[in-house]
Amino acid sequence: MGQFTTVCTAIPYVNSVPHIGNILTDLCGDVTARYLRMRGDQVFFQVGTDENGLKIKESAEAQGRDPYEFVAEIAQRFRDIFDATGISYDDFIRTTEPRHVAACQALFRTLRDNGHIYLGTYEGWYDVSTETFFREEELKDGKSPDGNEVRWVSEDNYFFRLSAFSDRVLAHIESNPNFIRPENRRNEVISFIKQGLRDICITRKNPGWGIPVPDQPELVIYVWFDAVINYIASTGYPNPGFEAKWPPAVQWVGKDILTRFHATLWPAMLMAADLPIFDTVVAHGWVLLSGEKMSKSRGNVVRPLELADELSSRTGISQPIAVDALRHFLTATMALEADSSFSYEEFDFRYNADLANDIGNALNRSLSMAHRFAEGIVPASPVEAEAEEAVRGAKLEYEIAMADYRIPAASAAAFGLIRWLGKYTDSRAPWALAKTNDPALPGVIRSMLHAVRAAEGLVRPMLPSTADAIAAQFGLPPLSEWDAIGSEESLPVGHALGQPQPIFPRLEIEKKAAPAKSAPKAEKTKPMPEATPETKPAPNPAPAADEQITIDDFLKVKLRVARIVEAEPVEGADKLYKLQIVVGEEPRQLVAGIRKSYTPEELIGRQIVVVANLKPAKLRGVESQGMLLAATDETGAAILLMPDREAPEGATVR
RNA sequence: GGCGGAGUAGCUCAGUUGGUUAGAGCAAACGGUUCAUACCCGUUAGGUCGCCGGUUCGAGUCCGGCCUCCGCUACCA
Numbered sequence: 001m002g003q004f005t006t007v008c009t010a011i012p013y014v015n016s017v018p019h020i021g022n023i024l025t026d027l028c029g030d031v032t033a034r035y036l037r038m039r040g041d042q043v044f045f046q047v048g049t050d051e052n053g054l055k056i057k058e059s060a061e062a063q064g065r066d067p068y069e070f071v072a073e074i075a076q077r078f079r080d081i082f083d084a085t086g087i088s089y090d091d092f093i094r095t096t097e098p099r100h101v102a103a104c105q106a107l108f109r110t111l112r113d114n115g116h117i118y119l120g121t122y123e124g125w126y127d128v129s130t131e132t133f134f135r136e137e138e139l140k141d142g143k144s145p146d147g148n149e150v151r152w153v154s155e156d157n158y159f160f161r162l163s164a165f166s167d168r169v170l171a172h173i174e175s176n177p178n179f180i181r182p183e184n185r186r187n188e189v190i191s192f193i194k195q196g197l198r199d200i201c202i203t204r205k206n207p208g209w210g211i212p213v214p215d216q217p218e219l220v221i222y223v224w225f226d227a228v229i230n231y232i233a234s235t236g237y238p239n240p241g242f243e244a245k246w247p248p249a250v251q252w253v254g255k256d257i258l259t260r261f262h263a264t265l266w267p268a269m270l271m272a273a274d275l276p277i278f279d280t281v282v283a284h285g286w287v288l289l290s291g292e293k294m295s296k297s298r299g300n301v302v303r304p305l306e307l308a309d310e311l312s313s314r315t316g317i318s319q320p321i322a323v324d325a326l327r328h329f330l331t332a333t334m335a336l337e338a339d340s341s342f343s344y345e346e347f348d349f350r351y352n353a354d355l356a357n358d359i360g361n362a363l364n365r366s367l368s369m370a371h372r373f374a375e376g377i378v379p380a381s382p383v384e385a386e387a388e389e390a391v392r393g394a395k396l397e398y399e400i401a402m403a404d405y406r407i408p409a410a411s412a413a414a415f416g417l418i419r420w421l422g423k424y425t426d427s428r429a430p431w432a433l434a435k436t437n438d439p440a441l442p443g444v445i446r447s448m449l450h451a452v453r454a455a456e457g458l459v460r461p462m463l464p465s466t467a468d469a470i471a472a473q474f475g476l477p478p479l480s481e482w483d484a485i486g487s488e489e490s491l492p493v494g495h496a497l498g499q500p501q502p503i504f505p506r507l508e509i510e511k512k513a514a515p516a517k518s519a520p521k522a523e524k525t526k527p528m529p530e531a532t533p534e535t536k537p538a539p540n541p542a543p544a545a546d547e548q549i550t551i552d553d554f555l556k557v558k559l560r561v562a563r564i565v566e567a568e569p570v571e572g573a574d575k576l577y578k579l580q581i582v583v584g585e586e587p588r589q590l591v592a593g594i595r596k597s598y599t600p601e602e603l604i605g606r607q608i609v610v611v612a613n614l615k616p617a618k619l620r621g622v623e624s625q626g627m628l629l630a631a632t633d634e635t636g637a638a639i640l641l642m643p644d645r646e647a648p649e650g651a652t653v654r
Numbered sequence: 655g656g657c658g659g660a661g662u663a664g665c666u667c668a669g670u671u672g673g674u675u676a677g678a679g680c681a682a683a684c685g686g687u688u689c690a691u692a693c694c695c696g697u698u699a700g701g702u703c704g705c706c707g708g709u710u711c712g713a714g715u716c717c718g719g720c721c722u723c724c725g726c727u728a729c730c731a
Contacts, residue, residue: 365690
C-alpha cells in the first residue's frame with residue numbers, strides 16, 4: 001500500500017434535498033478523482049454529509065421525527081444522488097458516525113492538551129439557525145446580519161486560539177501560491193486574515209444532539225469545528241495508518257465557506273494539532289438561476305435527477321447519459337473565479353451543440369465511414385501527422401489545465417479536439433478519396449478513428465458514461481489509462497469496429513419567431529436590482545425612478561433641529577462620537593463618525609439637524625437613534641449643518 | 655470607506671513577458687458538401703478592446719485619473 005492521492009469535498013448540510021448547485025462541489029471532486037485515477041494515482045476520494053448542529057435537531061422535532069432517523073434518511077438521499085450522478089467516491093462519511101465522533105474528540109483532546117483550546121465565558125447573541133455567535137455591534141435591528149432571530153446566552157465554553165495562528169496561516173498562504181485557488185479568492189483570504197483573526201468559541205451547551213466534548217458531556221463541539229474534521233476522520237485519524245491518505249492533494253469547496261473555514265480555521269486547527277496541511281483548496285462559484293442564487297425558499301431550484309429524467313424522456317437516452325449531459329453543462333460552463341448561470345435554454349443548447357452535433361456526430365460519422373470505406377476494421381495505414389499532433393496538443397492542454405484544477409479549460413481542450421476533427425474530415429474528404437481509390441483513404445479513416453478514440457479518453461473524467469458508450473461502439477474496452485490516450489494499442493490495427501448508434505439524439509428546439517433584437521431575453525445575466533420583492537410578472541422598470549423622488553417620498557424623512565448636550569468618544573473606535581442630544585424635549589443618543597473633524601468642546605451646546613425617524617442601528621455596539629446631517633469636504637472631513645440662527649428646540653426642517 | 659476582481663464582436667468568453675490586418679464558440683446571413691444525428695465545412699461581424707490622459711518607435715497588454723458592475727471587509731447612519 002503506497003501513498004494515496006486524496007481528494008476531499010466539502011460536505012453538504014443535510015437540511016434539504018440537493019439542487020444542481022449543491023452537487024457542483026462533488027462533481028468537481030469527482031472529475032479530479034477520475035482524472036487522477038486515469039493518471040495512475042491511487043486515489044482516495046471522500047464525500048459525505050454534515051449532520052450535527054441544533055438546527056437539524058429542531059427540524060427533526062418540528063416534524064415529530066427522531067433526529068437519528070431524520071438525518072439517516074436525508075443522508076441516504078444525498079448518497080443516492082451522488083450515486084446516480086456518477087460521483088465515484090471511495091468514502092461517504094457522515095458526521096454522526098462513531099468514527100467521525102472519535103476523530104473529533106481525539107483532535108479536541110490534542111488541542112486541549114497542547115493549550116490551543118481554553119475555557120472561557122461566552123456572553124453574547126446567538127443565532128440558533130446558523131449556530132453563530134454575534135457581537136452586539138454586528139446585530140442589525142436586533143437580529144443577526146442575515147435577519148435571523150438571536151437570543152442572549154451566557155455560558156462557559158471552550159475557545160480555540162485562532163488568533164495565535166494568524167501569522168502562521170498567512171505565512172503559509174503567502175509562501176504557497178497554489179494553496180488557495182483561484183487567485184482572486186486567495187487575495188480575499190489574505191486581506192481577511194490581515195485584519196486579524198479572533199479566537200473562536202467552539203463549544204455549545206449540549207442540547208442532546210451533537211458531538212460531546214471529551215470529559216464534559218454537558219457541552220457539544222460547535223458544528224463547524226466538528227464538520228471540517230470529517231476530512232481527516234475519513235482517512236482513519238486518529239488510528240495508525242491514516243497518514244497513507246493524509247494530507248489531501250486537493251480540497252474542493254464552495255466560495256461561501258472558503259474564507260472563514262477552509263482557508264483559515266481548518267489550516268489553523270491542523271497546525272495546532274501538528275498535522276500536515278492539504279496542498280490546495282479550490283473554491284468554485286455558485287450556479288445561479290436567472291441571476292439569483294438557488295434556494296428552496298425562493299423556489300428556484302433545479303434538481304439534478306429531475307433534470308436528467310426530463311432530458312431522458314425528451315430524447316430517449318438512458319439516465320446515465322442524461323446525467324452526463326448535466327455533468328457536461330456544469331463542467332463546461334462553470335467558472336472557478338465567478339458564478340455561472342443555469343437556464344433550460346442554455347442547457348438544451350449545449351446539449352445539441354456540444355453533445356449531439358459535436359461529439360455524437362463525430363463518433364457516428366467516423367464509424368460509419370470506417371464501415372463504408374474500410375470494411376469496418378481499423379486500417380493499417382499510419383495515422384496522419386496532423387492527427388497525431390492534434391491529439392497530442394489537446395492532451396497536453398488538458399493536462400496543463402487539470403494541474404491547476406481548471407476543469408472548464410480541460411473540458412474545452414477535449415471538445416477542441418472534436419472540433420478539429422470536423423475540419424480535418426472535411427478537408428480530407430474521405431468520400432471523395434473513395435471515388436478515386438486514393439491510397440490516402442485508409443490513413444484518413446484511421447486518423448479519424450484515432451481522434452475519436454482519444455477524445456473518449458479525454459472526456460472520460462467529465463462524461464464517464466459517454467466515454468463508455470463510445471468504447472462500446474468501437475467494440476473496445478474503455479480507454480481508462482491516461483498514457484494510453486493517443487497510443488497505438490488503444491486502437492489496434494485490424495480491430496473490427498462495432499456499428500454506429502447515435503448516443504445523443506438531437507433535441508428539436510422550436511426556433512423562436514425573431515425576438516432576438518427587441519427583447520434581450522429578460523436580462524438573464526444581470527438582473528436589474530428590483531426594489532419590489534416577491535412576484536415580478538411584468539417588471540417594466542421605470543428607469544428614471546431612481547433619480548427622482550416625489551415630495552411624498554421626501555416628506556417621509558423627518559428632519560428636526562436638535563441640540564448636542566454631551567459628546568464622548570466611542571470606546572474602541574477612532575472615528576466615532578457618542579452624542580447625547582435633545583430633540584425638543586426628547587433625549588436621544590446618536591453615534592456619528594465626525595471625530596476627525598470636531599472636538600467634544602466644539603460640539604456641546606450646538607444646534608444641529610438630525611433625521612429623527614431613522615431606524616435605530618448599532619455602531620461599534622452603541623445604539624444610534626438617528627443621523628445628523630453634515631457635508632463632506634474634499635478631504636472627507638465632516639462639516640456640520642446648523643441653523644442659520646437659533647431655531648426653536650425640536651423645530652421641523654423641510 | 656478599505657482591499658481585490660471585472661468591463662474585448664448580438665450572447666459566453668480567450669487574449670502569454672507591450673509589436674505586423676484583435677481571436678474562439680454560439681446565434682444570424684450567404685455559400686459549399688453529402689460520409690454523418692437537417693450534420694459538417696467555408697465566408698460574412700467592419701467590434702471607439704468602459705472613458706480620459708500619460709510612457710513608448712509602437713498598448714487591449716504598462717502608469718495615473720474617472721465611470722460602471724461584482725466579490726470580500728468594515729469604526730458608513
